[in-house]
Structure formats: structure tokens, C-alpha cells
Amino acid sequence: MMDKLSQLRAMTAVVADTGDINAIRQFTPLDATTNPSLLLKAAQQAEYQPLIEEAIAWAAAQSGSNEEQTALCCDRLAVKIGYEILQIVPGRISTEVDARLSFDTQATLTRARRIMDLYTQMGVAPERVLIKVASTWEGIKAAEILEREGVHCNLTLLFSFAQARACADAGVTLISPFVGRILDWHLQNTSATSFAPDEDPGVQSVRRIYHFYKEHGFDTTVMGASFRNTGQIEALAGCDSLTISPDLLAQLAEDRGELTRALTPQSASGNSVRALGESDFRFQHNDDAMAHEKLGEGIRKFVLDQIALEDQIKARAQQGVPA
Template identity: 55%
Template structure:
């Protein structure tokens, strides 16, 4: 029997959640996602020191003050990794806008345009790139503008149905609901453990998937942030799933039968969820009423911003040397 990874690929687009080139080549996903945490990890690996050195050398010749040169080097490093990844996957590569811009619509738009321009300078067309943006109200509005310009967006740090509904109404190409981080919050909050079928993160993605299919919304649902194989198997059939190398390895070694759980035709036929209002007031109120989503969104932005700060410190030290 084929491995569970091969079975999953037959029903879901498998995306690698890593910046490690070796892992990409080993598991041959269709797409790849990165974020500040993954870029930081890759930048600290011996195999990628040439990439770091090149970005620092390039930034040293740029204008602006030290902070501007550090930021330029970090942007170049992210695009360097992304461009390498486009040569290793046939589909899309996600590159993230700085987390500290999560509440600034205009700055997010400008950064996204600069990222796309940097890829274009390397011969990578925008059709190969997804711009990752935190699913704040401001981030969703930025995605709305970018999508109209033909720049496809991946709205990340998504923990609630109202975020998903607003993202779809804005025309976002893709959303990344975070399964494992939702589970983390409920484990800590309730002191309980959960099976794959009761996992709050799994149930959240299933609700979003059903809502999209029932209302004919074209935004892609890509489950992310998995803690175990059970979560992945419980979402088999989802549009896309982005999976870390350790879990890809487990899937590749498991030859058990994988059952399809999510099916677009069944969801569209059987489900009748109400359409959600997505104006700013309703969005902010619904998010405020969801303690888990509010806390995990804020925490996720802080964590990505902290790792971006570490990356800037690493680059700054090299720039000063």
C-alpha cells in the first residue's frame, strides 16, 4: 500500500512548512511556506551561511541608516530562501510580511509590493509567490488591495470563522488556520486532552472548510501548525495542508490506510451555515468575543515579531563585523 503521505497527496495539496532545502527535496511537496521563525532557523544552519553572507554584503552597499540596512538584508535573505524554494517545488512559496506591520495596512501593502519586485528581479513571477499577512482587520484590508493588483495573499495566524469569512470576502487567495495552536490554548484552558475527532483546532478548520464550500467561496483552506498525525489525518481532503518535516517523515513511513474526511461536494450539498457579516465593527466584536482567537492572534504576532528581531540581531552583528 502507498504511504500515507502519498495517499494524502492524492486528495490534498501537500505543502512543506520549512525553509530547509534538504527537507523539500526529500518529501517533494507541491508548495512551501516560510515565516520569520523558519527563516531564523535556516539562517542559523551551517548549510545556509553563504546566503546570510551574501545578504549582508548586499545590504552593506545600500543607502539608509543601520536599521534600514539590516531590514534590507533580512528582506533579501527571505527572498533568497524563497527563490531557492521555487526551484525545488512546482507550486507556490509563501513569504511573510514583517509581523510588526500587522496593524498597518499601508506599510503592509508597500512591503508586499517590494517583496514581489525583489522576486521579479530574480526572475520569479508573482504567480509563484504568496504574500503571508497576519489576519488582523488591517492585514485583511491590505490583502484586499493586493489581490486586486494580482498579488496573491496567504492570510496567516487565523483562529476563527470570522477571520476566515472576512478573508474570503476580501478575495484572499488562501488562508492558514492554525490547528495546533488552537489545541494548545484549549489544553491549557481546560486541562483536558483531546482526540483527533474532538480536537478544537481540527473542528475549527472543518467549520471553515464547510462554510467556504457551502457558500461557494473560492479562497483556499490550508490547515497549518499541526501537533500530531491525528490532526492531519482528521483533515485529509482539505484543500491544502502545510506540514513540518518531522510529520512529513512520519507520514512517509506509515503505510496504513488514509480515509478522506473532507469533500467539497459533500460539504456544499449537506451544510447550511449562515453567512457571516464582515464589516469592521462586526469583525472586531466577534474576535473580541472569542478569547482563544484574540489571545492566539496577539501571541502569534508577538512570537513572529520576536523571531524577526532575533534575525535582525543576527544580521546586524554580521553587518557590524
């Protein structure tokens, strides 16, 4: 019998949740996703040091304050890493906008357009890039505008059904509902000490979103993310797409058991649903304590990792970079 990773590929687009080029080469995913936390880890690897040096030198040649040059350097590095990954994967790379802009639509637009310009300068076609934006109301509105401009978006840090509805209304290309972080919250805030895969609240959240999208004919891709174990992945087999860490990809590749499809596309009913307005979105999202807390926490963590990456770049720049 085939291993479970091979079986999963037959029913779901498998995406690597890593910036590690060696892991991407090993597991040959369709796409890859990155975020500030993954870029911070990647920056420690020897093979990325020339990219860091190039990004620092390039940013130093641009006009602007030291802070502006650091931001440029971070965007350049993210795009350079994305470019290298695109030499391996046949599909798309997701590159994230600075999480500090999560509540500023115009600033998100400016940063996203700059990232796309950098990819264009490297000869990367727009359809091979997904701009990652946090699923705040402001982020979703920015993504709606970007999609109309032909920039495809991946709405991340998605925890509530309200976020999923608003993303579908906005016509975004892809959403990343976070399975593992939803489970984390329930383990920390309820009396439960474990959940069977089918009862896992993160799994149930993605299933609800998936069925809603298929029932009403939304084209937005559902990509489950942030997994804690392979049981969660198997319980979502058949989902449009799943982004999986190298450790869990390895476990699936070593497992020769049978993988049963859990999700199957349904024919759209054609029943339209009222678009979710801002006040309803904010109330429904904030009424979900888990989603409200995890979105804020996720943004804060990404900001901290972004700042840590910037600090490394500043220290490296001060030491001097070979020309």
C-alpha cells in the same frame, strides 16, 4: 498499501512547513511556507551562509539608515531563500511580511510590494509567490488591495471564524488556520488533557471553515497549518491544502495504514452571505477568547524571532562580510 503521505497527496495539496532545503528535497512537496521563526532556524544552517553574506552585501549598497538597511537585508534574505526553494518545488513559496506591521495597512502594502519587486528582479513569476500577512483587520484590508493588484496572499495566524469570513470577503487566495495552537490553548485553559482527532478543537475549526467556504462558493484555499500530531492531519485529509513540518511528513511517510478521506468538496448552494464589517469582525474575533489571545501571542512570537534574526544579521555585518 501505499504510505499515508502518498495517500494524502492524492486528496490534498501537501505543503512543506519549513525553510530547510534538504527536507524539501526529501519530501518533494507541491509548495513551501516560511515565517520568521523558520527563517531564523534556516539561518543557522551552513548552506544558507552564502545567502546571508549576499543579502548583507546587497543591503549595504542600498541607501538608508542602518535600521532600514537591516530591514532590506531581511527581505532580501527571505526572498533569496524563497528563490532557492522555488528551484525545488513546482508550486509556490509563501514569504511573510514583518509581523511588526500587522496593524498598519499602508506599511504592510509597502513591504509586500517590496518583497514582490525583489522576486521580480530574480525572475520569479508573481503566481509563484504568496505574501503572508497576519489575519488582523488591517492585514486583511492590505491583502484585499494586494489581490486586486495581482499579488496573491496567504493570511496567517488565523484562529477565529470571523477571521476566515473576512478573508473570504476580501477575496484572498489562501488562508492558514492554525490547528495546533488552537489545541494548545484548550489544553492550557480547560480541564481536558487530550482530545480525539475528531473532537480536537483545532480540527473542528478548520472543518467548519472548509464547509462554510464550499457551501457558499468562496474560492479561497483552506490550508490547515500548525500541527501537533499526525492524527490532526489525518482528520483533515481532503482539505484543500495542508502545510506540514518535516517531522510529521516523515511519520506519515513511514505509516502504511489506510488513510480515509475526511473532507470532501460540496456543491456550492449559491446562497450569498452578508460581508462582515469591521465592527462585527472586531467584536466576533475578540469575543472568542482563544482566537484573541493566540493572535496576539503569535504576532509577539514572530516579532521576537524577527528581531533575533535582525540581531544575527547586524552582528554578522559588524564582523565584515567577504566581498
